[in-house]
Amino acid sequence: MEFTVNDFSLDKTLSAGQTFSWEKREDKWVSFIGKPIILKQVGDKIEYYGGSEDEIKKRLGLSDDIISIRAELDKDDFLDKAIEYSGTLRVINDGLWPATLSFILSIQSNIPLILRRISSLSRTYGRESDLDGKTFYSFPNYTEIKEGGLEALKNQKLGFRTKFVLSAAEYFYKHELSESLGTEDLRDRLLDIKGVGEKVLDCILLYGLHDLSAFPMDVWMFRILTKEYNHILNGAKNYKSKRQAMVNYFGKYAGYAQLFIYNYSRLNKIK
DNA sequence: CTTCAGGGACCGG
DNA sequence: CCGGTCCCTGAA
Numbered sequence: 001m002e003f004t005v006n007d008f009s010l011d012k013t014l015s016a017g018q019t020f021s022w023e024k025r026e027d028k029w030v031s032f033i034g035k036p037i038i039l040k041q042v043g044d045k046i047e048y049y050g051g052s053e054d055e056i057k058k059r060l061g062l063s064d065d066i067i068s069i070r071a072e073l074d075k076d077d078f079l080d081k082a083i084e085y086s087g088t089l090r091v092i093n094d095g096l097w098p099a100t101l102s103f104i105l106s107i108q109s110n111i112p113l114i115l116r117r118i119s120s121l122s123r124t125y126g127r128e129s130d131l132d133g134k135t136f137y138s139f140p141n142y143t144e145i146k147e148g149g150l151e152a153l154k155n156q157k158l159g160f161r162t163k164f165v166l167s168a169a170e171y172f173y174k175h176e177l178s179e180s181l182g183t184e185d186l187r188d189r190l191l192d193i194k195g196v197g198e199k200v201l202d203c204i205l206l207y208g209l210h211d212l213s214a215f216p217m218d219v220w221m222f223r224i225l226t227k228e229y230n231h232i233l234n235g236a237k238n239y240k241s242k243r244q245a246m247v248n249y250f251g252k253y254a255g256y257a258q259l260f261i262y263n264y265s266r267l268n269k270i271k
Numbered sequence: 272c273t274t275c276a277g278g279g280a281c282c283g284g
Numbered sequence: 285c286c287g288g289t290c291c292c293t294g295a296a
Contacts, residue, residue, distance in 0.1 A: 017278070107279045113293065114278090159291025164280080197280050218278035238285070262278085 002047045005062060009088035010041040013060060016263050017111050018207050019092040020102040020118050021139050031059075032122075032138040033098055036131045050131070061090030061210070069212075069253045078228045079257060082264035091259055092207050097172055098139050099208025104164045104195045106203070120156060124148070145169035164195025183211055198239045212255040215246050221258065224265045 014022045014029055022031045029039045037051040037059075048056055057063050070083050094102070105117050122137035125144040129136050145153065146169040153162050171193045181189070183205065190196050190204060202216035217225070217239065225233060225246065232249045236242040250257040 103278085108277055108291085109279095109293085110277055116293095157292060159293090160280085160289090161291075195280065199279060203278080216278080220278065266278095 001049070001053070002045045003053050003057075004044055005041075005046055006044065007066065007088055008041075008060075008062065008090065010039060010046065010060075012086070012263070013089050013092065016089055016259065017266075018259065019094050019098075020105070020111075020114050021094050021098045023115070023119070025134075030136065032126070032129065032136045033095060034138070036129060036136050036138075038131070059093050061092055064090060064212075064256075066090065069256050072251060072253055073257050073260070075250070079260065082257075082260040085267075086260040086263040089259055089263055091210065091212060091255055093210040094208050096204070096208050097142055099204045100168050100172070100190070100193070100196070101140060101142075101165065103200045103203040103207075104168055104193075105158070105161060107161060107164070107195065107200070117156070117158065121145075124152075124156070142169040142172040146173040161195065164193075167194035168196070183209070198243070202243070206255040206258070213247060213252050215243050215250070215254040215258050217242060217246075217258075220266060221262060224261060 010029060014024070021033055022029050024030075027040060031037050031039075035050055037056065038049040039056070040047045046056070051059075066087075070087060074080055074083060101121075102114065102118065106114050109117075118140065119137075121140040125140035125148065126137035127141070129138065145165065150162070150166055153166055156162070158165060171189075175189065186209070187201065187205070190201055196204070199216055199218060202214045205211040205214035206216060222242075225242070229246070229249070233242055233245050236245045246257075247254045
């Protein structure tokens with residue numbers, strides 16, 4: 001099966017550091033949350049195996065009105081360049097649990113390390129499945145992690161993140177956190193999880209729930225913002241006030257601005 | 272071999 | 285608010 005896309009790069013979107021639930025195998029992208037999905041882009045076609053067109057488009061942010069979003073964000077020269085460079089990316093929609101685990105594991109870590117951790121956790125806490133003659137493990141399951149306990153989890157060598165991961169798994173197990181909760185309620189609840197602070201929360205909202213107004217800021221983003229948007233920050237000191245300033249400036253699609261800026265800056269090593 | 276930073280969070284002051 | 289500390293990994 002296949003469908004057509006415009007102005008979209010699957011490789012760039014899935015390699016941007018916004019998702020850790022997709023794995024590249026040869027020339028295909030594989031994800032296994034619930035059931036395996038395999039994707040391959042050929043020109044303006046996305047070939048897919050497993051899943052439906054609708055759910056794949058949702059997962060990849062392909063339902064977003066990207067034309068309007070770009071137009072709305074094109075507020076200054078810097079973002080104009082970022083859009084020019086990164087405009088074929090979409091904000092991913094990984095779901096609540098995958099994003100929560102992924103970004104807890106991202107704390108003080110680089111991308112290859114995060115991917116390795118997910119992969120390792122999948123072998124212990126994921127379901128095994130054979131597809132097309134190859135073995136896949138599903139994204140780590142919070143119930144398995146919770147029931148496996150602390151000692152087992154320590155074998156994963158997650159360092160100080162071990163207790164964070166267990167806290168998240170226990171929380172999801174206990175509260176059955178639903179994506180149908182309002183964003184405000186969810187916000188407070190997620191902050192109860194050890195290892196989820198303001199930055200990780202923003203990543204969960206943006207990449208897990210597709211709340212396009214979320215604006216995650218890491219050390220890189222702070223550097224860029226200080227250099228390019230100091231007049232917008234206008235003396236804001238802590239994380240929350242800086243976020244407020246940037247969201248006020250960029251508006252309801254601030255999350256897309258973050259993705260474009262981050263991708264553009266990082267790949268061009270702009271400091 | 273040692274040193275240090277990496278998409279932060281937490282705790283104490 | 286600010287600064288030290290946390291665990292592990294890989295690069296220098």
